[in-house]
Amino acid sequence: MKAPAVRHFALSATLAAAVLCCCDKQRAMPTMANATSRVPSPQLSLGANGRIFVARTAPGRTSGRLNRKRALPLLYVVQTDPGYSEVTVYSAHARDPSPIETITKGLFAPIADCITGDGTLYVTNSPGNSLGWISVYAPGEHNPSRMITAGVNIPNYCAIDAQGNLWVTNDGSRTVTEYKAGSSRPHIAITNGVTNPAGVAIDHSGNIYVANYPTSSRSGSDIVVYAPGTKFPARTITDGVHSAAGITIDSNGTLYVSNYLQSTVPKYLEGKRHPYQTISQGIDAPIAVTVNKKGWLYVTDSAGSPGPAIIEFRPGSLIPSARKITKGLENPDGSAYFPPLLP
Template sequence: MLVTVTGGKVGSASDNSAIMLATAPGACNQITASAQFVVNEVTTTATVYALSQFLDASGGYGASSTNAKGLANAVATIANLVNLTTGASPGVGFPATGGSPATKINTVANLLNTCTTANSSCNQLFSATASAAGSAPTTTFGAAFNLTRNPGGNVAALYAQAAASTAFSPALTKAPADWTLFINYTGGGMNAPGALGVDSSGNVWVASYFGAASEFSPTGSPVFANGITGGGLCNSYGLAIDSSNNVWITSEQAASPPCADSVVEINSSGQFASGTKGYTSGGLNYPVAIAMDPNSTAWVIDYGNSHVTLLNSTGQPTSGTSGYTSTDFVFPVAVAIDANHNAWVANSGSTTVTEVSPDGKQFTNVSCCGSPFGLVFDESGNLWVSNFFGDSISEISSSGTVVSSGYTGGALNHPQGMAVDGAGNVWVANYRGPSITELASATSSSPGKILSPAAGFSPDASLLEAFAIAVDASGNLWVTNFGSNTLTEIVGLAAPVKTPLLGPPQAP
C-alpha cells in the first residue's frame, strides 16, 4: 500500500499545493486498525528510492502480475531504510553488517523540506530536478522521483539548496558525487568475493575466492553469519543459479585445504547437493566461470586446458570425458548462453569470442574485442563484451555482426563484470575504477551511449576491485568488491530483471 499526503501548510506558511509526501507501510491485509506511521520527507525519500522502478512522477504505483516478489522486496527495502513509525532513518531492521545511508537520505529529505516549508523554494527545486526531456515536476514527490531517475544531474546546486534546511540530521557535510543511494554490507563469510547471482526470492548469493559461499536476504542481511564452507569450495571465481534456486560454484584445485577441480552445488537451504568434494567429472581443469542454460545445462569454462564442460542437472557431464575444445580458445575466462542454447566464450588471451554449439561440433570465432573478460546478452540477442585491458565495451548483434569494437568513456577502467537490466541498458563493474558505468541499450537511439556521469555512478561508494554486478527483480544493483570483502547495493537504479538469470535476461 502506498500512502500519499498532498497540499496543506507548515506552520504559518501559506497553503502549498506542491507538497506531496509518501510512505509504504506494507500490504493492506497486514495493517491493523491501531497501526500508526509517519509520513514526512524522510519516508518520502526512502519510498521513492526503493520503489523507483515501480512509480511514476505523479505517484502512480504498481508492478506486473509476474513481479509480485520484486515489488514486495522493494517495499521491504523501504522499512530497511526508514523507521515507518518514527519517520527516521534507518529502519529498525537495518542489518548491523550494513553501512547506513541515513546521511544521504536525510540530505535529500532536507532538500524536499525547503519546498514543503517555503513555497518560494519550490521553483528552484523543480527547475534543478527537471527530467532529461525538460519536464519539470510540480510536487516534492515528483522532484524526488526525478532525482532518483537522474542521480547525476545538478548535484552541487541541489546540495546547496538542501544545506539550507536542518530539519533532519545527521546529513551530508559536503556535496555527494551523485545522488545514487548505496549500502555496503560486510559479513556472511565473504573472503575475496567474486561472482554473484540472485535467486527467484531475491536472495543474493556470493562466491568468495577463498572457499566460502555467502547468502544475503533481499535487504542485505547475511543468512549464514560465517558463510558456507567445505564441500569442495576452493579458489572460486564463478557462480550460477538454476531454476530450482540451486547455486553452482566453480572451484579450482588447491593443496591447502586439499581440493580438486570441481563444481559445487548448494541447494536453497544451504546444504551441499554435490557431496564432499563437488562434481569432478567431465575434464574439469581450473574451472573459472559457469553459466546456466534454461534447459538446466551448466556450461563451465576450464581455464587450465582451454576446454568447456557441460553438466546436466545432476552434475553429470554431457560433453564427454574431457569436454569440448577448439584452437579458437585462448585462455577462456567467461561464458554466456544465447536464446538458441549456444554458449559464447570470452578468450582473454586474444581479440575474439567464440560461439559453441550445444553438441560441441560447431565453433564460430568473432574478432571484436581486446582481451575480453566478461560477456552478457541482452533480451534481443545482442552480445556485450567487456574489454579488460581496452577499457571499453564491445557489442555484437544477434546475427554475429560486430556493431562496435569498443564503446569508451564513463570511467570505464578495466571493466569486468556486466549485467543487462530489464530495459536493455548495460551495467559494468570497473575492476580498477571506483565506480560503475551504464551504457544505453541496443534498441535506443544511441546504442552504447554512456549514460552515467564522466566519473561513473557511485564513485564515493568505496568500491574496490568491483568484480561482478547483478540486477534483481526490484531494480537494485548488487556489486561484489573483491578487494574489500564487501557487497554493495545501489538502490532502485536499474530496470528490474527476472531472477535467477537463465540465458538472456528478461523483464520480470
C-alpha cells in the same frame, strides 16, 4: 593496472583435496580463504554461515535463510582474493547497499557464479595446479549440496542454458564442459577454438559463446561461437575484442564483452561481428558483466576509483546510472543476477 582477470593460486594438491574432504574443519591460514569460513576482514564483521548463498550475516544479523520475496532482486558477487573467498549477496536495485548475506562454505579461490531459475547456485573454485571444483547450493541451503569435480580443471566462468544445463570454461584443460541439469558428470567437452577460455554465455537460440583471454604466448583475444550441439566454431568475433573476460547476452540477443585491460564493454547485435556501441564511461577494469530480464546491465569493475564497484547501466545507455555497489567489495569477479535471464 592489476593482474589479469583469470587468476589462479599456487596451492598444493593436498591442500585442495582437504577442502573437498573436510568441509567442516576450519583452516588456520591468515592469508587464505578456506572451505568453511574466511579470516575476518576489517571491512566486514564475520557471522555464522548459511543460506542459498549464505555463510555469514551482516553485522547484528543472525544466520539463516534469506527472505527472497522481501529482498528480490538480488545480485550474487564472487570475491576472489585469498582471505576473502566468498559470494556476497546484495539487493540489486538499491543505492550502494550493504551486503545482505554472504556464502563461504564450500568455497576456495572462487572465480565466478551462475544461477538457475529455481535459485540453485553454482560457484567455480579455481585453486590452480590442475585442480578445481564447482560448489552447488540448492535453493535455501546453508551448505553446498554437492561438489562437481569430474571434467573440472582450473574452472573460470559458468552459464546456465534454457534446459538448466551447466556450462563451464576450464583454463587448465582448455575446454568448455556441459553438465546436464542435476548431473555431476560432463556430458560433452568442447576443445576446438578454445585457447584460454574465460567467459561463457548462451543465447536464446542455444548458441554457445566463449571468450578467449590473451596469454603470454597468444596476444589476441576473441569470442568463438558454437551452434547448438556442435563442437566446432561457427564463427569468431575479433573486432572490438581485446582482453575479453566475462560475457553476457540480453533478451534481444545483444552480446556484451568486458575488455578487462582496455576498460571497455563493446556491444554486438545478434549475429554481428562488429560492435555497434561501446561502453567506456565510468569503468576502469571490467572483469564481468551480467544483465537482467529488463536489459539492465551490471558491470563488475574490479579496480575502479576509488575502489572496486558493481556499476549499473540502464537499458541501451552508455552512461552509468546513479546506483552502484561498493560496500563490502574487496576483489570482486563474477556475478549472477536473480531472478536470472535464461535463454
